[in-house]
Amino acid sequence: MHVVTDSLDVVRGVLGHGPVAVQVRVKTNDREAYALTVAALELCRAAGALCLVDDRVGVALAAGADGVHVGADDLPVAAARRALGPALILGATCRNPAAAREAVAAGATYLGVGPAFATSSKTGLPDPIGPEGVAAITRAVPGTPVIAIAGITPARVAELDCYGVAAISAVAADPAAATGAFLRALDAFEGAPA
Template sequence: MFPRLHIVTDSLDVVRAAVGHGPVAIQVRVKTSDRTAYELTVAALALCRPAGALCLVDDRVGVALAAGADGVHVGAEDLPVAAVRRVLGPSAVVGATCRTPEGGRAAVADGAGYLGVGPAFATSSKDGLPPPLGPDGIGAVVDAVPGTPVIAIGGITADRAPELPGYGVAAISAIARDPAAGTIALLKALASRGDLEELR
């Protein structure tokens, strides 16, 4: 089953504490060098594989290939989804960021296997973000791409997660403060939602 909780981090300590509590995807997001991103991804994979956790790389397709990660997540300013799919092949996980139903449909048509949609709520985890979409904005994208997992990101907490339509959530700050407890709380919050369809 595709993980409903995605944990975005540049800390191996966060990875170590977050895996092993349930199905999660670790997204390695490093804003410095390819070398640093590669080393962290290799170390994260050593923790993710035994725990059955998915390991993705944010933005850096070359790093994902070199490290043997499960896939990548690309944003609007990164390589186009179709190009990433050509490079990584049909079995890799390719996620794409979008904000609109039209963007979601285009990304799926180009080969995205899941969508990261946000910001769902106001957040300080990333500068220069557009206004929050809220549950209605997330829901519009969900409705546009039936059968494709939609992962909401931005201002995610265990209290807010059940409010959001879609398949799951991605978290940064809610995990960073206490990775183990934050992971468990978010997994429980997602499990409490009886409307979630099993997507594979």
């Protein structure tokens, strides 16, 4: 499970319940993004969790994060891979199978796919691709983790054919309880008969 946040309280709340990756998303400036990433990294390292940075390759490198996630308006995947080198994690936002294949060919480690469902966490998003769109991307890039994002609740996890899910607003109010619910839903889904 990926948790996208700009809050250290959320980071503290989601750690220690099972496997999570924290994606630091700060929309103000590099200085604030760096400070939050350094603080989040300390918490993530102590909990054995991954810490990624949204959009900002330079901040991820400067802070020593585990990687970065780039969207459509950020550095191209190939350029981000060159900057990060071969070892760091590189996520890329994709909305269709062709873009997914291109991102993987350019060096993406995993794909953030969506919007899976309608959401209020981010404005200006295209129409949701739904479970069918997520499944099509998963089939297009076998072996590459696909993380669905947008409008996902623990109850919707079973509708999605993907490696994992990302949450923003769904964990904000009660990070510990929400993370536990998501992880239980993911465990149940992974254990379901095919």
